[in-house]
Amino acid sequence: MDSHGGAEADLATQIRVEMVRRGMLQQDLADAMGIERATLSRYLMGHRSMTMATFFKVAVALGVAPSALLEPITRPGDSAN
Structure with missing residues (x-):
């Protein structure tokens, strides 16, 4: 269960x-960021807060602009894509 809410939960999603x-x-993703998978998991589950530096590492590793991770949640197959 996620222990965080709001913006952090949206970011993880x-x-x-x-x-x-x-x-x-x-x-x-963890390999591309140069971190352990368990650390990434803790970020995604809300057990650990993500620093701005880590946030930018995520964006670079995913090949997206940081702003793309802050957009309203869009799931594959949504008509908004």
Whole structure:
């Protein structure tokens, strides 16, 4: 269960959406960021707060503009895509 809410939960969800779009597993993203998969998992589950530096590492590793991770949540297959 997520222990965080609001913007952090939305960010974690959008990161997961972008991972799915790219066919990435948590291990793939963690490797691209140079962190342990368990650390990434803690960020995504809200057990650890993400610094701005980490936020930018996520965006770079996903190949998206940081602002794309702050957009309203869009899931693959949504008509807004």
